Amino acid sequence: MSDFFQPGRTYAYDANGFTAPELVTLFQVVADTAHPETGQRMAFGWIRTAEDVAWSPYAEPTDEWPKCWTDVTTEEQSSRPAADATPGLTERQTRLLDAIRTHEGQWTTSRALSLYALTDPGVVQRGTARRDLDALHRAGHLVLVDEPDNKHYVLHRKDGR
Structure with missing residues (x-):
């Protein structure tokens, strides 16, 4: 135990x-x-x-x-750690990816900051959350949805959904 x-x-x-x-x-x-x-x-x-x-x-x-x-x-659940998925991600980005995989939905800078308030209390800059979401997007884990007044990311699905 x-x-x-x-x-x-x-x-x-x-x-x-x-x-x-x-x-x-x-x-x-x-x-x-x-x-x-x-x-x-x-x-x-x-x-x-x-x-x-x-x-x-x-x-x-x-x-x-x-x-x-x-x-x-x-x-x-225990066999899919994000850390193994993409070398080069920071621990914070790995925690963010795990949260996105668990809770799915639309992920904005504000939603990432809400997660960081719990997991990484020292992170208060919107730019940090924005860069982390972009890094996960560039690594192929997220899809950018760039709608007017509604920019957000969603989990990239291998089945195309």
């Missing part, structure tokens, strides 16, 4: 021993980091409290580990 949440893994919360499958709370961990002053470890990622609830940014401190959390990562 690991000593804390592991990036790239998914955990289910079960406080009472039984939860209906459609109501299971899932936490997909993107990063494990420490507070710059106190050193307290935090896991950052995405959480949803039921199948029909949208994913939201989330942070979990060490004092909640391993209380009520169970690793439920599937073999498919």
